[in-house]
Amino acid sequence: MADNFYGEVLTDHNLHPLHKHELDCATCSQHGVNPSCGDDIVLNLQLHNGIIENGSFTGSGCAISQASADIMLDLIIGKTPEEADHYRELFMRMITGEITDDELEELEEAGALQSISKMPARVKCAALGWRTLEALLKAKEEQNEDIDKS
Amino acid sequence: MMNRDLISKKNFPVFDAYPGLTYLDNSATQQKPRQVLEAVEKYYREENANPLRGLYDLSVKATEAYEGARTAVKKFIGAKSEREIIFTRNASESLNLIAYSWGRENIKADDEILVAVSEHHSDLLPWQILAKEKGAKIKYLECSESGEYAAEALKKALTPETRLFAIAQISNVFGRLNPIKKFAEICHENGTLIVCDGAQSVPHIPVDVRALDVDFLAFSAHKMLGPMGIGVLFGKEELLEKMPPFLSGGEMIEYVTLDGATYAELPHKFEAGTVNAGGAVGLRAAIDYINELTFEALEQREDELTALAFNEMKKIPYVNVIGADDPHDHHGILTFTVEGVHPHDIAAIFDSENIAIRAGHHCAQPLHQFLGVQSTARMSLAFYNDENDIERFVSVLGSIRRKMGYGG
Structure with a gap:
């Protein structure tokens, strides 16, 4: 059940997202969807000198999908792709209920979404931004490998 | 001869197993009476x-x-x-x-x-x-x-x-x-x-x-x-x-x-x-x-409950009921939106209050495209629902925007 699901952190990021806008300086973008519920976002990152210098998302969906993407961008902007991927791994373990208290602290505000682990139907909503990030980083990595080989 | 007792929720064992459940997803599937x-x-x-x-x-x-x-x-x-x-x-x-x-x-x-x-x-x-x-x-x-x-x-x-x-x-x-x-x-x-x-x-x-x-x-x-x-x-x-x-x-x-x-x-x-x-x-x-309950009694009851829910929903700001303006044209199905709140969040808030409703496109995606909405929420009732179910539904519906962080 959704007790305390919609806490202030979540509703605030949903109604007043910091990172929901177009990003003209983006160096890479990735589309992510949850076909069964219609959540639909595009994640944009500006990668420069091995750092995620800026990021944004656009799209539509439930409060959990939108707030989660906004919180994610708060956490990963200014970090390296490797660090971002580490947060992703922690977040995915958190929403499936397999995380330690220390790890939870690392996630800062994203820890507010921990209670979603108790509501399996909404895990995919919370995971959308992060899954999209994973797909984006993977595509980027493959691109780099191709460049290295050539 | 119509049997009045059959209208009661008491004939449905699921409500013994799940006391306090307000079940308003009857268009998806109905609960089963003991007799069945x-x-x-x-x-x-x-x-x-x-x-x-x-x-x-x-x-x-x-x-x-x-x-x-x-x-x-x-x-x-x-x-x-x-x-x-x-x-x-x-x-x-x-x-x-x-x-x-x-x-x-x-x-x-x-x-x-x-x-x-x-x-x-x-x-x-x-x-x-x-x-x-x-x-x-x-x-x-x-x-x-x-x-x-x-x-x-x-x-x-x-x-x-x-x-x-x-x-x-x-x-x-x-x-x-x-x-x-x-x-x-x-x-x-x-x-x-x-x-x-x-x-x-x-x-x-x-x-x-x-x-x-x-x-x-x-x-x-x-x-x-x-x-x-x-x-x-x-x-x-x-x-x-x-x-x-x-x-x-x-x-x-x-x-x-x-x-x-x-x-x-x-x-x-x-x-x-x-x-x-x-x-x-x-x-x-x-x-x-x-047949024993009679369609006459069934329809009368469902119509009564639909009208009660419909009229209360109309009073809540930011709630839009899709379809006819006359509750008699709804046959227990009230599909709605709450401005600024995604239907899946609506359903999750109802769930937290032990009220089951449906959210999404209700397996009618072309219709939602035609109406220009991505998805909607739907409450659907049956004769065995009661006034208490409707009151609980309406009360939670009225609290949704506040719960989602909208002031006022």
């Missing part, structure tokens, strides 16, 4: 054998139970004969049966199939697939924003090429009752068959296939107090007679050789393999329940 559960159990305890096959007393009993259910269905919807009643798994399978069996024999390239734009995917995909396979065209009949279909629009949409028109008697999104009798008349003047999806109507209003003059009617038992896994296809005998079998296997043949087979008579031609006798017995018990 007991009938199914009694069949398996006392009458179970493979129906239609065995040459011994118990199998004869099983056959009688199964065929007795068919007779009950025949009477319930006013069919002419048992030969017109095919047991399937559900309304979706019934509609697929028409598309595969009648459709593949009768639809040719450039023929047209007309489908109401508000149709459930079950009454849309089988026609899309059929049309694609045959090179036929799918056309959509549009409704007004409140879900109303006009006879004039239907007349205009029909062409000499229109072979079939598919429409629900009651839409699972609008809850509006379509004038099927009138539409059947218009279709038949044009030489077009009419397929009626009765999944949302048969549980809530008396349906008489001969009075409506529909060619096919499909419905599911589980949306009308009965078990899951048993549904009905009604078809006019002269149409079913000419149709090839849908599935093949045991009990649908007359005679089989190494080279081929001749098929069994109606209705068994369409019921390959071991049948769902327990399900059919449960459906019969559901029909008995409704």
Whole structure:
């Protein structure tokens, strides 16, 4: 059940997202969807000198999908792709209920979404931004490998 | 003689197992009264054998139970004969049966199939697939924003090429009752068959296939107090007679050789393999329940509760009810949006208060595209709901915007 699901952190990021806008300086973008519920976002990152210098998302969906993407961008902007991927791994373990208290602290505000682990139907909503990030980083990595080989 | 006690939630054991549950997802599936559960159990305890096959007393009993259910269905919807009643798994399978069996024999390239734009995917995909396979065209009949279909629009949409028109008697999104009798008349003047999806109507209003003059009617038992896994296809005998079998296997043949087979008579031609006798017995018990309660009492109660919910919902700012302005046109189905709140968040907040409603596109994506909304929330009630359920629903609905962080 959704007790305390919609806490202030979540509703605030949903109604007043910091990172929901177009990003003209983006160096890479990735589309992510949850076909069964219609959540639909595009994640944009500006990668420069091995750092995620800026990021944004656009799209539509439930409060959990939108707030989660906004919180994610708060956490990963200014970090390296490797660090971002580490947060992703922690977040995915958190929403499936397999995380330690220390790890939870690392996630800062994203820890507010921990209670979603108790509501399996909404895990995919919370995971959308992060899954999209994973797909984006993977595509980027493959691109780099191709460049290295050539 | 009407039995008032049957209207009560007390007859539904799920509410003992799940006390405090406000169940408002009846269009998806209804809860089952004790009488239905007991009938199914009694069949398996006392009458179970493979129906239609065995040459011994118990199998004869099983056959009688199964065929007795068919007779009950025949009477319930006013069919002419048992030969017109095919047991399937559900309304979706019934509609697929028409598309595969009648459709593949009768639809040719450039023929047209007309489908109401508000149709459930079950009454849309089988026609899309059929049309694609045959090179036929799918056309959509549009409704007004409140879900109303006009006879004039239907007349205009029909062409000499229109072979079939598919429409629900009651839409699972609008809850509006379509004038099927009138539409059947218009279709038949044009030489077009009419397929009626009765999944949302048969549980809530008396349906008489001969009075409506529909060619096919499909419905599911589980949306009308009965078990899951048993549904009905009604078809006019002269149409079913000419149709090839849908599935093949045991009990649908007359005679089989190494080279081929001749098929069994109606209705068994369409019921390959071991049948769902327990399900059919449960459906019969559901029909008995409704008959004993009477449609008059059932409709009166559902209408009362719909009006109560509708009028309260209209008072809440930012809540929009989709469809007709008159609650009597909703038949227990109230589809709505809350401005600024995604339907999945609406459903999650209701769930946190132990209230079950549906959110999403209700298997009617083309309709949502037509209405220009991505998804909606839906509460759907049945006669066994009560005023307390409606009060709880309305009270939570009124708190949603605040819970989602909107001030005021």
